[in-house]
Amino acid sequence: MSSSKKLDDLIAALQVMPGIGPVSATRIAYYLLDHRRADGLRLSSVLKDSLEAIALCPDCRNYSDGGAERCALCSDSHRRESGLLCVVESPMDVEAFEHAGSFSGTYFVLHGHLSPIDGIGPEELGLGVLKQRLESGTVSELILAVSQSVDGDATAEYLAAMARRQGVKVSRLATGVPIGGDIQSLDSGTLASSLQFRRQL
Ligand SMILES: [Zn+2]
Known part of the structure; x- marks a missing residue:
């Protein structure tokens, strides 16, 4: 006291x-x-x-200034026109990609991963919004930058199936992401190479 x-x-x-x-x-x-x-x-x-x-961007579910406005990254026409859409688990992962300067597309932030035991399903991850983006015909490749873990793998499989149903190419970060490791813990060079050498699913 x-x-x-x-x-x-x-x-x-x-x-x-x-x-x-x-x-x-x-x-x-x-x-x-x-x-x-x-x-x-x-x-x-x-x-x-x-x-x-601060609220969630209606397009990518990253943090934005609020209202119905897209965030600054989604508002960038060059990023949208690239057709590349990178799915990450956390807004901090977007920061890591932007810091590495290795990605020029748009993002989708899950705010977690599928975890039935914790009651986290497709709805909690906003996958309805992601489905709309895949259906819009503006995405040429879905890049999965989810963690290398049991839940991350299950999430990647689910998202890959979603992309395939829409005829969208899907890939996952390849090298450098340690088992059980987070995207945001990687150094910029490792992150850039894991993006460059992503493997198609
Ligand atoms: Zn956005």
């Missing part, structure tokens, strides 16, 4: 951040109060605005 109820509230709230426990939260709270009040207020304002506004 500190000298102020509001300070206790601040310390408790800061612990929502990953890796921040009571000691770190207390240190951050005193730092903001002692030295960075204006920046702390700006942070609170940005947090409120972004958390209230």
Whole structure:
């Protein structure tokens, strides 16, 4: 317990951040109060605005500015015209591809993978949206950048079947993705080569 109820509230709230426990939260709270009040207020304002506004892009389910607007990546006509659609499990995977600069198509973010035991099925992954994109005739190749795991393999098989039903070529990242490993943990060079040498399913 500190000298102020509001300070206790601040310390408790800061612990929502990953890796921040009571000691770190207390240190951050005193730092903001002692030295960075204006920046702390700006942070609170940005947090409120972004958390209230950021929504899922209607095309790729990555985070976008909200409303019915496509995200910045889906709005890029060159990316759409490439016909390449890369399916990833997490928005962080999109960041990894963009950081590597190795992909010029559009993405679809699953926010997970199929996991019947956890109640995660096609609906939870937004696969209806993906089906519409495959049916639209604008996708020439579906590239599966899902994890190399039992659930990742099952997800890849399901997505490959979806693509085949629409006559869309389908491939999966090849080399470099470790068994049980995440896309986002790869270095840029490995990610670029695993994309280049993707294998057709
Ligand atoms: Zn998008």
